[in-house]
Amino acid sequence: MKISRLALAAYGFALAVIVLDQLTKAWIISGVSLHEVGQVPVLPPILNFSWVENTGVSFGLFGGGEARWGLTIFSLVVSAGLAWWALKADRRLLVTAIGLVMGGALGNVIDRVRFGYVVDFIDFSGTGVFPWVFNVADSAITIGVVLLIIDSLKSERAAPVGAAPEKS
Template identity: 80%
Template sequence: MKIPRIALAAYGMAIVVVLLDQISKAWIISGLQLQEIGRVPVIRPILNFSWVENTGVSFGLFSGGEARWGLSIFSIIVSIALGWWALKSQRRLLIAAIGLVMGGAIGNAIDRVRFGYVVDFIDFSGTGVFPWVFNVADSAITIGVVLLILDTLLSERAAKVGPAAEKS
């Protein structure tokens, strides 16, 4: 089976997200030793690096250690489904979205399997607007979902404009 070039772009983006996520977490765990320190101000009071052991999904939703394996398996199944979808996709925005979500899901699944929780550390709670602590994988998932929605809206719009343009 020949993998389309555009699908390889999604897989490549997923690999980049996983690498950035795992490298940043390794730095936080070992290099910065945030687990021992707890919190490091980066840009006072807006941005801090804070240690959070997230047993749930993005932004701490569905927290609880009992969800570890279920969430890990779910993340892997979603990544496989997205990888299959990438084989069928032709739109660049959709491919970018798939790659981001797939990479984020795999990055967080790695943490769940290794540690029993996801390492979250990016903390904008000092703004008073955004109280959650997150990581690179969470960011990739969020941006990917926004791109999926945008792709859907743009595709629907193009489908409506296409037939109307043909009638004129």
């Protein structure tokens, strides 16, 4: 089976997210020593780096640690489904979204397998608006989901009733 350039772009986005996510986490784990100090002000009070061992999913939802392997398997299945979808995708925005979600999911899987939790450290809780601590992978997943919604709305609006969605 020949892999299209768009599918390769999705896989490239996923790889870039994984690399950036793992590099920032390695920096936080070893370079900044957040594990020992707990929190480092970056732009106080708006942005801090805070050490969080997230046993749940994005932004700490469904935490507790009991679901480590279930979440790992679920993320791998979702990533495999996204990789297959990328082979069929025919729009740039869609493959970008797929790549971001896939890369974010796999970035967090790596942590779950290695540590039993996901390393979260980006903390905007000082704003009083956004209480969660997150990481690059979580950000990629969130941006990817937003792009999926935009792509869906765009392709629905572009297609006449009863017609196939427009290719871009």
